[in-house]
Amino acid sequence: MIYAGFLKRTAALLIDICLLLGAFQVVSMMLLIAPLVLWEATALESWMVEAIMNRSYLLPLAGLVVTWLYYSCSEASSRQATAGKTLMKLRVSRLDGTRPGFGQATIRHFSKYLSALLMAGFIMAAFTRRKQALHDRIARCVVSEYQSANGPREVP
DSSP states (O other), X not given: OOBOOHHHHHHHHHHHHHHHHHHHHHHHHHHXXXXXXXXXXXXXXXXXXXXHHGGGGHHHHHHHHHHHHHHHHHHHSTTOSOHHHHHTTEEEEETTSOOOOHHHHHHHHHHHHHHHHHSXXXXXXXXXXXXXXXXXXXXXXXXXXXXXXXXXXXXX
16 A cells, blocks of 8 residues: 555645635535525525625534535545545545445544644644555555455555
């Protein structure tokens, strides 16, 4: 098993962040513009539009849930990777190389908040033997380079 390096993992994370932010931007704009369009197109009273727009506190909560499901479902899937990891040819697995379950992927996801809080949690991936970040160690997972069915990739 060839463990994924810090830079490849960072690139995969940045790809995922761009995809998620783009999706959130589109949804947010739709949720903010829709009440105004409805107001103009119908006889909604201004207090009705305000009531709809005051639900904006739900956006961060929705973002948290969508992000959790995106990472956990992707990493627990048969691909074992998010879109960013797939593009970087990486996959998440248990220490024994098998696919993590949804629960283990969920633990890994929410442990990332601890890694982010300390920042050292992400940086430690550059220095540990298996190139594990804090959230990988907590969830007992590793991120490795995808090896095709043709055999292991040669290391230069």
